[in-house]
Amino acid sequence: MKKPLFIGSAVAIVTPFTENGVDYETLAKLIEFQIKGGSDAIVVCGTTGEASTMPDDEHIAVIKFAVETVNKRVPVIAGAGSNDTRHAIELTKASEAVGADGILSVTPYYNKATQKGLYEHFKAIANSVSIPIILYNVPSRTNLNLNPETVKALAELDNIIAVKECNLGQVGDIVNLCGEDFAVYSGEDANILPVLSLGGKGVISTMANVIPQDTHAMVEKFFQGDIKGATRLQLKALNLIKALFSEVNPIPVKAAVNLLGFEAGQCRMPLTELSDSNLEYLRAEMKAYGLI
Template sequence: MRKPLFIGSAVALVTPFTDTGVDYQALAELIEFQIQGGSDAIVICGTTGEASTMPDEEHIAVIKYAVERVNKRIPVIAGTGSNDTRHAIELSKEAEAVGADGLLSVTPYYNKATQKGLYEHFKIIANHVQVPVILYNVPSRTNLNLNPDTIKALSEVENIIAVKECNLAQVGDVVNLCGADFSIYSGDDNTVLPLLSLGGKGVISTMANIIPKDTHNMVMRFFQGDITGAITLQLQTLNLIKALFSEVNPIPIKAAVNLLGFQAGQCRMPLTELSESNLELLRQEMRAYGLIK
C-alpha cells in the first residue's frame, strides 16, 4: 500500500517578490512561520506561489531554496505543471534534482487536452521522475475536468499517488474507483470537511498562509474523532475565506500575509493590488478572527 506524502494541511505558499526578483529572507520567514504553525507540508511554486510568472531558472531556484531551508522537517512539494508536456517534464526533473519530496502537476490549461491526452500527459511526466506526483484538478482555472475514470487509470502509475481535487462532486467516485491507497486532498478551503468525510487525507490550503495552526487542527481533529471540533473550525473560517477569495487568488492572500507583518510584496502582473473595498473587507475579517488589531 502506498504511503500518503502527507496527512493534514499543506500550505500553498505565496512567493514574496521584490521589484527585481524573489525576497529570499522573507521566504525564509514564511517557511519558518509555517513549520512553527504546524503545517504538515509546503507546496512551493504552485498557483498561490505565482509560478506562472516565474522564469524556469527562478522557479527552480525557489524550489531549491525551500528544500534547503525546510531541511527535511516536513515534505516540500513543488509545483511543476505546464500545458506543454515537454516543459512539465523538464521542470519536474529539475525539481526532483534539487530535492523536492513530491510534485504537484496541474491539468493543462488553454489547449484543453482530451481525457486520453491528459492520461498520456501525466503518465509520461511521472515516468520521467522517481518522486511522488500529485495530480491537480482545478476546472475553474483550466476549463477542463480530470474525470474519475482518468484519475483511476493514472492511479495505476506507481508514483502518481494523489490528486488535489477542486471538483467536490466527483470525490466519492474517485474514492470508489481508486481505493484507500490513493490520496485525495481538498483544493478548496471552504469544503475541507466534506472532502474528509468522503475519505480525503487533508487539504492543500491557501488560508494556511495566515492560519496554519487552525488549518492543521481542523484536519487532525477530524481524524482524531473530534468531528464537532473540526466542524467548528471549518465554520469559523468561512467568512475569512470569503474575504481571501474576494478577488482572484493570490491577490487577497498576499495582502493578508502583508497585513500580518510579513514582507510578501505585491503580485506580479497581470495580477494587480487588492481593491480598497476588498482590502477593508479583508481587514475586517482578519480583525474578527483575531489575527490583527
C-alpha cells in the first residue's frame, strides 16, 4: 500500500529574490507563515517558485534551506523536473541528498515526448532515488498530456505515488485506473472541490501563498464531511483566484505576497512586473477577501 506524502493543501511557495540572489531571510518568514497557516506540505522550486530561472547550485541550496528550516514539521517536496532526463535525474538525486521528502517532477516541455517516452523518462527518474515521486501534468505549460493509461503504468512503480493533475477531465479516469492508493492532487486552485469529489487527496496550491488557512480548511472540511463548508470556501476564493491568475503565474501571486507585507521582490526575467491595472485588480480582490 502506498502512503501519500500529504493529505490536504501543499503550498507551491514563491522564491523571494534580490538582485543578487535568493532572499533567505524572507524565505524563512514565508515558510513560517505557511506552517502557522496550516499548510500540510511545502513544495519548493516549482513553477511558482521560478525554478526555471534558477541555476542548479542555487536550486539545490534553496531546497536544502527549506528542508533545514521546516525541520520535519511538514513534508518538503522539491521541484526537480526537466525536459532533459539526465538533468532531471541529477536534480532529483541532489534533492534527495539534501533531505527532500519527495519530488515533484513535471512532464518534459518544449521537446515533448510520446507516451512511451514519458513512461521511460519518469521510470528512469524514479529508479534513481528511493524517495517518493509526484508526477506533474500541466498541459497548458508543456503542450503535452500525460494520459491516464501512462499514469497507471507509472503508478505500478514503487515510489511513484501521486500526480499533480491540471487536466480535470481525466481525474476520474486516473482514480479509476490507479485506485485509492495512488494520490491525485489538484493542480488548479479553482478545481479543488471537483478533484476532491472525484477521489482526490488535496491540492498543490498557488493561492495558499496568501490564504494558507482557507486552502487547508477547504480540504479538511471536505474530508470531515462538511461539504457545504468546503464549497463556501471554494466559491469565496474564486474571484481572488482570477486575480491571482490575471497574468502568467507567478507574476500576480508574487505581487500578492508583497502586498501582504513580505519582501519577496520581483519575478526574474523573462517574467515582468504585474501591470498597473492588474495590480489594482489584485489589490481590490485582496481587500474584498479581507487580506489587506
